[in-house]
Amino acid sequence: MHAPTQRNPMRPGIALALLVQASLLQAESIPLDALNSPLPEYGVVRGPDGYYFARSSAAFGENGAESILVLRPDGRIEPPPWASPEHNESDPYFRSDFTRVCFVSDRPDPADPHPGDADIWCAHRSADSWSPPSRVPEPVNSPAREFSPVITLSAELYFASDRPGGQGLGDLYRAVDSGRGTWDVTNLGPPVNSPGGEWNLDISPTGDSLLFEASHRFTNRSVSGDLYLSRRLPDGWSTPVPLSRLNATGSELMPRFHASGQLVYSASRDGDAQIRLVAAGDFLPVGPxxxxxxxxxxxxxxxxxxxxxxxxxxxxxxxxxxxxxxxxxxxxxxxxxxxxxxxxxxxxxxxxxxxxxxxxxxxxxxxxxxxxxxxxxxxxxxxxxxxxxxxxxxxxxxxxxxxxxxxxxxxxxxxxxxxxxxxxxxxxxxxxxxxxxxxxxxxxxxxxxxxxxxxxxxxxxxxxxxxxxxxxxxxxxxxxxxxxxxxxxxxxxxxxxxxxxxxxxxxxxxxxxxxxxxxxxxxxxxxxxxxxxxxxxxxxxxxxxxxxxxxxxxxxxxxxxxxxxxxxxxxxxxxxxxxxxxxxxxxxxxxxxxxxxxxxxxxxxxxxxxx
Missing domain, CATH: 2.130.10.10 (YVTN repeat-like/Quinoprotein amine dehydrogenase)
Incomplete structure (x- = not known):
């Protein structure tokens, strides 16, 4: 699923100390040549049985069909068993032990009072099989669109949404499962959210760094999407800092950290979005x-x-x-x-x-x-x-x-x-x-x-x-x-x-x-x-x-x-x-x-x- 003016972006946490910690991506080399194609790809993440990512059927910025695919160790690329290829789906994100996956889909749900929009769905894994995906209930999902689910080590769910009542075009939210079948949802508020749009995110393994893509901020190089970093403070999140070494005139999307210390993200140029890797020292902000x-x-x-x-x-x-x-x-x-x-x-x-x-x-x-x-x-x-x-x-x-x-x-x-x-x-x-x-x-x-x-x-x-x-x-x-x-x-x-x-x-x-x-x-x-x-x-x-x-x-x-x-x-x-x-x-x-x-x-x- 993509945000109003862009293919929706994603994730990671930051700080050099975090780069040696557990990551959703393992320290093996990511096969970029096998993942990238003439079509836009974005949101690569390591799953239990390969690299999962999203691919669009049309040029970047156009309304093509979006699919979740997995690159198997033997080189095959195919939809995962829990995907619905006939619907628009993207943004896969796994729990660190691979027992849960959440993603975005516009598949129908009889219980959804507003079918056809982009919602967050999750599936659970036991042994080698996955449960049928289920739509996360309100107030996580809404009559508007949801994007970029992120599962933290503490089982919180972060996501983006363009629902009414936010700070701008789209905002970032935090959801906590009450344990009683309901969710408590909080808007992250300013300075993370702004009158512009915040669309996709990732939280570091320790939960103290937030990386996201934002559009229409006055500090942006690209109107449609730049990457920003914020640190957790005792009373909230710090004012986000743009990552100037990565941001360019196109959109920088869906970043994630590789355990080797590299950042995995996608960059859009000339109608395409290609997955890239960059060393941490080439983009991290300078300390105070x-x-x-x-x-x-x-x-x-x-x-x-x-x-x-x-x-x-x-x-x-x-x-x-x-x-x-x-x-x-x-x-x-x-x-x-x-x-x-x-x-x-x-x-x-x-x-x-x-x-x-x-x-x-x-x-x-x-x-x-x-x-x-x-x-x-x-x-x-x-x-x-x-x-x-x-x-x-x-x-x-x-x-x-x-x-x-x-x-x-x-x-x-x-x-x-x-x-x-x-x-x-x-x-x-x-x-x-x-x-x-x-x-x-x-x-x-x-x-x-x-x-x-x-x-x-x-x-x-x-x-x-x-x-x-x-x-x-x-x-x-x-x-x-x-x-x-x-x-x-x-x-x-x-x-x-x-x-x-x-x-x-x-x-x-x-x-x-x-x-x-x-x-x-x-x-x-x-x-x-x-x-x-x-x-x-x-x-x-x-x-x-x-x-x-x-x-x-x-x-x-x-x-x-x-x-x-x-x-x-x-x-x-x-x-x-x-x-x-x-x-x-x-x-x-x-x-x-x-x-x-x-x-x-x-x-x-x-x-x-x-x-």
């Missing part, structure tokens, strides 16, 4: 990390935000100032600005800082899981500075201070897709994914720019002298701009493209912003006055000032953990503050002239968009 750009050491420093230990240092080109990274941490992009403070291994006073210049070395595209994946491209201008990127890294935007362009790039190839001319001096840029717009700043002209990516129209907005730092609300309806020389903070209504107010920041030269919606404040780093200001969003004024031991430059907010990370470049240090008490709780040293900071995955830290 803090990235710091070291301007004078010309490196990217990777930090464990929990222990504050430096994990690795990577070359980042000459004089890097900013970094952009995908939601899953698998792709980052760093421009080489070529202008940087003279290196100093020891702390210095502000009046001792001197600037140095070199030719820009272009920009670097890398993967935090693989040094070998790092590539360097020639910059499209002399002084590239600001950088922002889509959630999955298929597009990026680079500011060119000399030419006044924001250049749209394809990071995988280095191709320049288009140039958006704003004005010489354009400095920082922020992608607003929900709105498909850019927010940029220009300190030289005192302007911010709203760029509509659909039609490339640009709206300049006068915000104040020294317009630089950018941030946005989580819903991206509101943008914020700090104006260093004007010492003001301006609010931009993104929909109307208007400045609807500016307020004094106090201090001297506000240079970085972090929006903390949990506390309803904006943290402002005031560089020249060597302090932080806490701006109340509701009261529209600075309500607190926090002195620092040196001039701040970059910030990153861990809203979930209640921590603010602040760079002190003259001291080669990053400070950690508790946002509740505004006290310093830790620091990281030997990060020479640190500028931009970014968390990955951003969802784990409750971060809102900022530069």
């Amino acid at each position: 990390r803090l990235l710091a750009v070291s301007r004078s050491a010309h490196e990217l420093v990777v930090i464990d935000p929990r222990t504050l230990n430096v994990l690795e240092r990577r070359p980042a080109g000459s004089g890097p100032h900013e970094v952009a990274i995908t939601e899953d941490g698998r792709r980052y992009l760093i421009p080489s600005h070529g202008v940087f403070p003279v290196p100093h291994s020891e702390p210095i006073r502000p009046d001792q800082m001197r600037w140095s210049e070199s030719e820009s070395t272009g920009y670097i595209v890398g993967d935090l899981m693989s040094q070998a994946a790092t590539r360097e491209y020639r910059a499209p201008c002399e002084r590239p500075h600001g950088i922002t990127m889509t959630a999955q890294g298929d597009r990026a935007w680079l500011t060119c201070e000399d030419s006044g362009d924001i250049v749209e790039l394809a990071p995988d190839t280095g191709e320049v897709l288009r140039r958006l001319h704003t004005g010489p001096g354009v400095h920082k840029v922020l992608y607003l994914a929900r709105k498909n717009r850019l927010l940029a700043s220009n300190p030289e002209t005192g302007e911010a720019y709203l760029v509509h990516l659909d039609d490339a129209s640009i709206t300049p907005l006068n915000t104040g002298a020294g317009a630089e730092a950018l941030a946005a609300s989580a819903d991206e309806n509101t943008g914020w701009v700090a104006n260093g020389f004007a010492r003001t903070l301006c609010r931009i209504d993104v929909e109307s493209a208007e400045v609807d107010g500016c307020w004094p920041t106090g201090g001297a030269f506000p240079i970085a912003l972090a929006v903390d919606e949990r506390l309803d404040v904006i943290w402002i780093a005031r560089s020249a006055s060597a302090d932080l200001a806490v701006f109340s969003i509701g009261e529209r004024k600075v309500v607190r000032e926090i002195p620092l031991p040196s001039n701040p430059l970059g910030m990153a907010l861990d809203a979930t953990g209640g921590r603010l990370f602040v760079t002190l470049p003259r001291l080669n240090r990053i400070l950690v503050l508790d946002t509740g008490s505004a006290t310093i709780t830790g620091h990281i040293d030997d990060i020479m002239e640190a500028d931009d900071l970014d968390f990955v995955p951003t969802a784990a830290f409750g971060s809102t968009p900022d530069t």
Whole structure:
């Protein structure tokens, strides 16, 4: 069975530790050549007597008949005994001991008040024979369609459905057998379910990781279906992270883990869907990390935000100032600005800082899981500075201070897709994914720019002298701009493209912003006055000032953990503050002239968009 706009997708659990645990698929090689054909195949799983999968009779995306087939050890492909080939059937899923199989079918059932739709059916195995399949009763099945049954080790049943009352086009559900012949069904709710569609899933053997396919999310590369990963938390599931190394312009479907550490899934291209295998290291998201750009050491420093230990240092080109990274941490992009403070291994006073210049070395595209994946491209201008990127890294935007362009790039190839001319001096840029717009700043002209990516129209907005730092609300309806020389903070209504107010920041030269919606404040780093200001969003004024031991430059907010990370470049240090008490709780040293900071995955830290 397939979801409204796609062939329905499926499964797996994640985390490297889980890859060595029991799996529905055994560690033998999967015979892809025998499974794949000119027709779409998907949802391969190891059963008690072969590999089970679904095949469509028509091109991918068309309404062909769907059948469940099994590839026997002797090479025969045939329907299993419990299948009904004259009906549409797919999504086979076995209990780990192979004593139960559940699948989706539109076969008739006299007890079904709404025959003809896709429902979940199950059969039981004893010895070498299977019982006749039976339709799982309401409320698991419904008058709408059900997809992708998943049986966990604890006998829970997870599934997808497009029934009314959900969050969007289709949602994921959890069902528990009461033992009295009834089921308790719960919608997984947000952030797993969304106004888009969640169609197929898998749960890891330990039950703490959820992988699913989603359509129509604003972070998708393909409208019809991308793969996402969520982790179980004490109070629910984490915000899902898209798997950018797998997702492409077609649909990625029905993933499952092979016990060897490979992922089994299907990818749709040109009317076909082929079963593929990929090593875990080629798609797993990066664990929680803090990235710091070291301007004078010309490196990217990777930090464990929990222990504050430096994990690795990577070359980042000459004089890097900013970094952009995908939601899953698998792709980052760093421009080489070529202008940087003279290196100093020891702390210095502000009046001792001197600037140095070199030719820009272009920009670097890398993967935090693989040094070998790092590539360097020639910059499209002399002084590239600001950088922002889509959630999955298929597009990026680079500011060119000399030419006044924001250049749209394809990071995988280095191709320049288009140039958006704003004005010489354009400095920082922020992608607003929900709105498909850019927010940029220009300190030289005192302007911010709203760029509509659909039609490339640009709206300049006068915000104040020294317009630089950018941030946005989580819903991206509101943008914020700090104006260093004007010492003001301006609010931009993104929909109307208007400045609807500016307020004094106090201090001297506000240079970085972090929006903390949990506390309803904006943290402002005031560089020249060597302090932080806490701006109340509701009261529209600075309500607190926090002195620092040196001039701040970059910030990153861990809203979930209640921590603010602040760079002190003259001291080669990053400070950690508790946002509740505004006290310093830790620091990281030997990060020479640190500028931009970014968390990955951003969802784990409750971060809102900022530069």
